[in-house]
Amino acid sequence: MKSFEFLLVYCILFLFDLDHRIFSQRMGNTIRVAVMGEDLPELSNRVELDDQMSDSDGVSSPKINYVESENSKKLIEFGIDRAIEVLGAAGAKSIHHDPLLSAAGWHLMGTARMGTNPERSVVDRFGACHDVRNLYVIDGSIFVTAGAVNPTSTIQALALYIADNLKKSSRFLGVT
Ligand SMILES: Cc1cc2nc3c(=O)[nH]c(=O)nc-3n(C[C@H](O)[C@H](O)[C@H](O)COP(=O)(O)OP(=O)(O)OC[C@H]3O[C@@H](n4cnc5c(N)ncnc54)[C@H](O)[C@@H]3O)c2cc1C
Numbered sequence: 001m002k003s004f005e006f007l008l009v010y011c012i013l014f015l016f017d018l019d020h021r022i023f024s025q026r027m028g029n030t031i032r033v034a035v036m037g038e039d040l041p042e043l044s045n046r047v048e049l050d051d052q053m054s055d056s057d058g059v060s061s062p063k064i065n066y067v068e069s070e071n072s073k074k075l076i077e078f079g080i081d082r083a084i085e086v087l088g089a090a091g092a093k094s095i096h097h098d099p100l101l102s103a104a105g106w107h108l109m110g111t112a113r114m115g116t117n118p119e120r121s122v123v124d125r126f127g128a129c130h131d132v133r134n135l136y137v138i139d140g141s142i143f144v145t146a147g148a149v150n151p152t153s154t155i156q157a158l159a160l161y162i163a164d165n166l167k168k169s170s171r172f173l174g175v176t
Contacts, residue, residue, distance in 0.1 A: 035083060
């Protein structure tokens with residue numbers, strides 16, 4: 001075998017073996033710590049109707065405006081520092097971090113926020129629309145902030161709370 005061919009085979013075998021060594025080092029020895037933070041309800045982060053783009057029925061597309069705030073950045077940096085401390089204390093040999101995973105969970109909430117002021121909110125504290133009588137919204141859109149964790153338990157709690165109130169109101173209105 002010529003020396004060049006020998007070198008090539010050697011390199012392939014080395015890389016193949018390296019792959020196996022990295023795999024056996026990491027397999028069953030890796031742990032992931034996720035840092036989740038809550039964005040403050042900043043006016044600049046909002047959903048608007050797009051005046052350029054619409055669907056096939058002519059309904060305007062949502063336009064999402066989001067800029068990561070200084071507060072959110074600091075919150076994530078703080079969380080990453082703590083996670084590095086925890087992993088270091090646990091004996092981690094190699095620690096990597098990614099400050100903002102674009103493929104992480106992004107929950108869709110807001111746009112019909114709950115509030116007492118019809119100028120600044122869409123539904124009242126019982127989920128009834130300020131502007132349209134007898135129209136109730138019961139889902140993640142009535143949240144005023146996103147919270148840092150998964151929302152579904154809170155959506156369910158809101159649904160039960162609003163349904164209880166509807167039952168009380170219907171009795172008051174003589175509806176069965
Ligand atoms: C991949 C993924 C994983 C998730 N994991 C978790 C988790 O582990 N824990 C957790 O708490 N949350 C999780 N979530 C978030 C959670 O699923 C949502 O926050 C929750 O389902 C929102 O409920 P909703 O009622 O607001 O909206 P949805 O559940 O989206 O319900 C909206 C409904 O409206 C219908 N609809 C839309 N447009 C129209 C229309 N024009 N006419 C009639 N009907 C219409 C849709 O078909 C849909 O059924 C996850 C979300 C995703 C995408």
